[in-house]
Amino acid sequence: MGRFCVTVLLLLVAGFATHAAKLPSTFKRCHKSDPKFDDCLVVNIEDAIHQLKNGAPELGLDSFEPLLISELVIGEGSGPVNVQQNFKNVKLHGLTGSKVLSQKASLDQNMLFAQSVTPMLRLEADYDMKGRVLLLPVFGNGPCNVTLVNTKINHTLIGEPFERKGRTFLKWVDYKVTLRPEIVKFHFANLFNGDDRLGNEINRVINENWDAVFTDVRDGYEKSFGLIFKDLANRVFTRVPLKDIFLETKLVWNPITNIKEKIRANLGLHIAMKSLHLAVLSFLCFANARKLPPTFKKCNVNANLNQCLAEAIPDAIRQLKTPMRKIGLPSLQPLVIPEMTIAPGDGLLGFYQNYTNLRVGGFDKISCHKVDMNLESKILTMSCASPQLRADFDYYFNGSISILPIYGDGNGSIVLDNVKCLHTFYMKQYQKKEKTHFRVTNSTLDVNPQHVTLQFNNLYNGDKFLESNLNVVMNENWREVYQELKPLLEEGFTRVFAALFDSVLRRVPVSDLFEGYQDAQL
Template sequence: MHLHNNSDAIKEDILIAGLVPTMQPLTVVFLSFLTLTVAVKLPSNFQKCNRKQPDLKNCILKAAQNGIAQLTKPFPEVRIPSINPFEIQELSVLSNEGAVGLNQTFRNVKGFGFPQIKIDRYEFDFDNKTHTMDGVFPEVKLEGEFEIKGKVLLLHVNGVGQATVVLSEKTQKNPQGKIMKHAVLFALVVCVQSVKLPPNFQKCNRKQPDLKDCVLKAAQHGVPQLTKPFKNLNLPSLDPFIVPAITIKAGSGKVAINQDLKDCNHHGFNKMQLDQFEFDFEKKSLRVKGMFPKITITCQYELDGKVLLLPIKGKGGSTVVLDNLQVVNLLGYEEVRKNGKTYARFVKSDLDMSPGLIHFNFDNLFNGDKALGDSINKVMNENWKEVFEDVKSDYTETVNRILLSLLNGFFSKVSIEEAFD
């Protein structure tokens, strides 16, 4: 987890997809040290520096590196508590407008791993009266009581219980080639109560001889009902199924278009004709096979790239219609025990999609030049197979994430014992 702090204007620039702002309590620790130790002598095991020494920056950095590592115990004489664990009575995080829109309250939190920070920069600017710090926490673990309410992606999330949040460093390069370090959420473990299936959802027994047929019929009966949300089951409506944003990167073939799609409404998911919906409890897998007669997707789009060497650029409304979309998917899950019940946590989705026909229509291409726009739409429709193949991997990955979110939302509420008597 990467830290940058300027005490002249404290900013928590790590959101972790809208989750816990762990930098705030650490900032409080440093500010406490800076403000409360005035006129108090430092303990002998804390290194001191002289503002006039030529290597002042290096001295302060070493002093900070040495000092923070000692904070596994409190130093009451300088009013510094232990930061391993670092105890926080309450943290509140308000919802943002991104993919994670959660109001969160954490109480009686214990934080572990703060003394292990690897400090790269620790500087005072006495002229501008600022203090700057950069560093990396290899891992920070927070444990405490939580209360959350809101949405993650499209799923309603409400809960009260115990939480464990683990943040760790992840390094990657941005499009300009610069290395970026992000805070990554590895685990958020919550205590939940198993929810019973509504009576209009068919149930099956794992021991019945026609289990495969029963599960398939239950799925065939259940999917068409999802024209409305079932919030207690963490299931949104599938008609329309709304995706706030989709980003598709330019392919390397004949179609090289960067696509930013927003406010996408998908119609037709509830019309799926299922041929297979089969659990293998020994292999912990789910195999799904079926066909969507028609999927209609309307979005606000922004395109920039080339189609068959023809430049394409525009921003506006779009409609994409996929006819006879064949899908085959093999999903893998893990079993998680909570409160004496077994829950499925899906961790893998291997999806293949094959449409029978695709029709594209992008309004307002080339700033509303109708002749050019109609020409590009015609080219894309005449070459729809090439267009789809070039962007298939990104679309498939997007659908994989959606499927995992839907299944994990449902099976985080409904235990295997409840779903299969």
């Protein structure tokens, strides 16, 4: 990858303001409580970008058409481009013509993810370079033009909030971009000290091999543009309080919403429980006591309780082909989860993962070889297995896996074969209407498959060659991929299963769960 440095002395503004500013009155804003918040941002961000063609005096920003950059240095690559490109007096045209394709805000994690396309991104500058391109010696200085056509750009922003004079602002500390142009056109004038014949030939060779040339120095361009965009974004976010960018809406307190937000806050990932078909939050219903369905096998506390539970639990799961709403259980064939989001990790999986419409199947094949229900300590431990668990979903990715960029949205699947699970529930007792109930206070889950198969369709916006190769790489390294996903997936599913079990416990008294149970035992 190309080494790089960039001096982003944007001539449009100098230094950060220490006083709060306001967004231009023509900038439209979105309410965080709007269920279509992300869609609103797509429209309003694009509109704001178009308006910046005329600048934003309220924020001290001059026109973005062109965007002026004092100096830009793209280091030599590790492949065909063994030359450092030094650009001065840079004029960047075309940014205000960008169209925002999609946007995902994770404000509780201070993160934004977006996809955009810029029809024509043209860099005009004075250049100076010396080295080799495609093994050909090249040197010169003078005016140049680098044009990226129909460039799809993935943006990943990570911020840190800070307080100033009692108001909360946000500083973007990391802004990563990936650039995927349809074609790149280069023209360097005055190569070889003005030898037109050699200069024209080098320009021709570079343009005929633009893909190899740009790919080799792409890293430098991406990091440079990331620094430029971060600087521009911070001109707004470090000046304008967050409450004036993302509007707050006062709502009547809703306990279900509050619980859902606590769940999200406690996870490196967050699980969107809204409209959750599996009624994960139904434990807030304090309805009359219920009984287990008559088809569920009941076990006696005085007669091989654990052996009986090892048979009864899988049998009950197999019966959940349809929901049993009276005891708060959804269908598990498949288990439906509307959304699951995983933030970028620090290791191999450095990309944002958003999964929607998850359908997890294979629970009907579960068997439990060991169950231990300790009524005294109120701890249930289950060692179970399934020949296969399969999740089908729609996904959105943006970031990198190892050193490879990854982005795209489409459908996919993750298949776990010969899965062994160890699930432990920790409970406490309480009384309700003169009946003893348990409630789940904590749980842990350990999931270990013998093999994992991953398939993601439409990666790289449908580029079949790149999609196929990345799927191959992930499956060849499935152990490393799964080890990074494992704690996040376990955390999410632990909470789902704990809420499901808790929903049953809060409805069904302990005496109706186990035959021969007496309150005096506890």
